[in-house]
Amino acid sequence: MSRVLHRVAVTVAVAVLGTGAAIAGPGAIDSLFNEKGPAAISRVPADNPELGLVYQGLTPAKKGDPCVGGYQVSERGQCSHGPDVPPVGLTVRGNVDPITAAGPTQVVPETDTAAAPLEQTVTAEDGSVASEGGFALVPEAAGDTAVGYTIGASGVACDGDGVSGKRVQVLYVRDANTASRFNQYLESFRTWSAGVDAIYNTSAKETGGERHVRFVTTADCKVDVREVELPAGGLNTFDATINGLKALGYNRTDRKYMIFGESKVYCGIGTFAGDTQPGSNNRSNGGPGYGRSDSGCWAASVAAHELGHNLGAVNNNAPNSSKAGHCLDEYDIMCYNDSGGLKTSVRTGCTDKAGENRMDCNHDDYYNTNPSPGSYLANNWNVANNQFLIAGPGGTTPPPPSPTASPTKTASPTPTKTVSPSPSKSVTPSKSVTPSASPTKTASPTPTKPPTGLKELRVSDVTANSVRLSWDAAAAGSRYAVVLNGRSIGQVSSTNVRIVGMRPDTDYQIGVSLAQNGTLTPWTTTVKVHTAAAPAPTAGAWMVFGNSLTGGVADVFGARSAAGTPIIIYQRHGGANQQWKLEPVADGRFVVRSKATNACVTTTGDKDTVGATLVQGDCAKALQWTLTKTEFGVSLQTATGLVVGVGNNEYFGSRLLVLQKPSGAKYQSWIPQRT
Numbered sequence: 001m002s003r004v005l006h007r008v009a010v011t012v013a014v015a016v017l018g019t020g021a022a023i024a025g026p027g028a029i030d031s032l033f034n035e036k037g038p039a040a041i042s043r044v045p046a047d048n049p050e051l052g053l054v055y056q057g058l059t060p061a062k063k064g065d066p067c068v069g070g071y072q073v074s075e076r077g078q079c080s081h082g083p084d085v086p087p088v089g090l091t092v093r094g095n096v097d098p099i100t101a102a103g104p105t106q107v108v109p110e111t112d113t114a115a116a117p118l119e120q121t122v123t124a125e126d127g128s129v130a131s132e133g134g135f136a137l138v139p140e141a142a143g144d145t146a147v148g149y150t151i152g153a154s155g156v157a158c159d160g161d162g163v164s165g166k167r168v169q170v171l172y173v174r175d176a177n178t179a180s181r182f183n184q185y186l187e188s189f190r191t192w193s194a195g196v197d198a199i200y201n202t203s204a205k206e207t208g209g210e211r212h213v214r215f216v217t218t219a220d221c222k223v224d225v226r227e228v229e230l231p232a233g234g235l236n237t238f239d240a241t242i243n244g245l246k247a248l249g250y251n252r253t254d255r256k257y258m259i260f261g262e263s264k265v266y267c268g269i270g271t272f273a274g275d276t277q278p279g280s281n282n283r284s285n286g287g288p289g290y291g292r293s294d295s296g297c298w299a300a301s302v303a304a305h306e307l308g309h310n311l312g313a314v315n316n317n318a319p320n321s322s323k324a325g326h327c328l329d330e331y332d333i334m335c336y337n338d339s340g341g342l343k344t345s346v347r348t349g350c351t352d353k354a355g356e357n358r359m360d361c362n363h364d365d366y367y368n369t370n371p372s373p374g375s376y377l378a379n380n381w382n383v384a385n386n387q388f389l390i391a392g393p394g395g396t397t398p399p400p401p402s403p404t405a406s407p408t409k410t411a412s413p414t415p416t417k418t419v420s421p422s423p424s425k426s427v428t429p430s431k432s433v434t435p436s437a438s439p440t441k442t443a444s445p446t447p448t449k450p451p452t453g454l455k456e457l458r459v460s461d462v463t464a465n466s467v468r469l470s471w472d473a474a475a476a477g478s479r480y481a482v483v484l485n486g487r488s489i490g491q492v493s494s495t496n497v498r499i500v501g502m503r504p505d506t507d508y509q510i511g512v513s514l515a516q517n518g519t520l521t522p523w524t525t526t527v528k529v530h531t532a533a534a535p536a537p538t539a540g541a542w543m544v545f546g547n548s549l550t551g552g553v554a555d556v557f558g559a560r561s562a563a564g565t566p567i568i569i570y571q572r573h574g575g576a577n578q579q580w581k582l583e584p585v586a587d588g589r590f591v592v593r594s595k596a597t598n599a600c601v602t603t604t605g606d607k608d609t610v611g612a613t614l615v616q617g618d619c620a621k622a623l624q625w626t627l628t629k630t631e632f633g634v635s636l637q638t639a640t641g642l643v644v645g646v647g648n649n650e651y652f653g654s655r656l657l658v659l660q661k662p663s664g665a666k667y668q669s670w671i672p673q674r675t
Helices: 002-017 119-125 182-205 238-247 300-311 353-357
Strands: 079-084 136-139 167-175 211-213 225-230 255-261 268-271 289-294 389-391 458-460 466-470 480-484 487-492 496-500 507-516 519-522 527-530 542-547 553-556 567-570 580-584 590-594 600-603 614-617 626-630 633-637 643-651 654-660 670-674
Touching (some): 136 487, 182 211, 182 255, 238 289, 567 614
Antiparallel strands (some): 480 487, 542 553, 542 670, 580 590, 590 600, 633 643, 643 654
């Protein structure tokens, strides 16, 4: 944003407000300089919509509040420095064209005319490798053991399962009155996100280190971009956007949300903690954080700037701080005169204009992977140490992210043989499933001591139908066979995998062998794992439905409110569009209602026919369901005996759910879990 941004801001301000009029930036001007610490903002600047300086919904924080010196949004402790003015070349009212080709037109077919897919076809598209015995073997992006991540074809870093831990989630957000352009801009959002990563990493290299944004990523190492529909007016103010997202479940403490807003209210605005303390307890190390850029300012530079605020730049006590969330020594992506030139002035601290898209001129205010002992960044908050970034070789390694209390795990799905149901008069709509007041606890693996010469097999996240495994690597290029109950179920090159498709409440013996020249040589210990019992569904409670084969969950696409919005299978994130309530109707039947939209699961025309695609519709007319216990969970069954399964057709890369004849396929079984 920087120096040229300031020049544009002042020029436009004079044109809009008249000669001699002053422009106010994020902070009220009479609160910027207080040597005793941050002073409360005493005067909120007047709105200037042409520059995106809209202060509605921003409340000046009072003395003693965590946000003092800035604005409070949404609730106590959720702080912002205020809106930013546009950089040169962008305007709030302008239009930014896509920078990549639009994807193919997305259509929701009423019927899946092909035969139900094979299990291995479904799992292969979900990132799994070919496996035997009806299991999905999902490698996780552990990457090079020296750096702990991989760089995908799309140019972003991927580590682990792409979901767990502290991550930046990219969202395309619009309100219910605005048409979606998700299909047109999806790949552009990914390209801009990769540009954000490039800014952070190029800047880290200037100090001898490496940093990448830890995005939520897909199985094929692309940035996971989600469309989110808010109620009408949900983008009118930053406060309304945050509240709307929180209501839909986008309020995780292990997430920063990078928002591309379908609106022309702001150029950019973000939350900013203003916490100067070094170390893992800095509030910038937690979430939720929100950085929003509107459609006139869609660009990597603007998104990187707002993410910079989310990660803790620039604090008031920094050597070149503007005292309102920015810096004053150009050239720098976080620098510009946010007081409009009334009390401070920008100076050229770095002569390379390429620094307009770099972090921290001279690396002395907020971003340095290798600060000198005793320097400001050695003793104060350093964004390069933020746990939402991935550290590479070189520089000082930041402390690892702490375990998150928020749900980051894939939903507990479970495998599938049909068992004859028995009638039940319970209020829980089910033929044979007993209602449960609380979720079943996860079973723990039996600990073993590695025999001499064998590596330890580490087991975690044991659910009713899945388990995560990790082990120490052998020589570069090695391949490993995952051996379950004495039989190899597939080979991988990763040392981190997840097995899905296991039977609930069952013992398994699992080990890993080296696969060399057609022979298998034991590499790790063999560990006994007992899967958790499948939880019973509960009427009247919000639940997610996890698929027994893939681990994905039933999801209303984009939380769209329109009737006919498809139900897809998607990785679990805990949002309201993945939460469902079983509502009894009569004779053990029920409707399934969405928390996000209040609509119910049905098909187009409410048809109970083979291949009909599941969509949301009017609950008064929607299909009615019964639950039948299976070997791997439960099936959702219509009056004609058809069940919900994973279909052939896709919508934005996610498979649609359809009605199928019961076949015993694991993807026709589900595990309901209370949220």
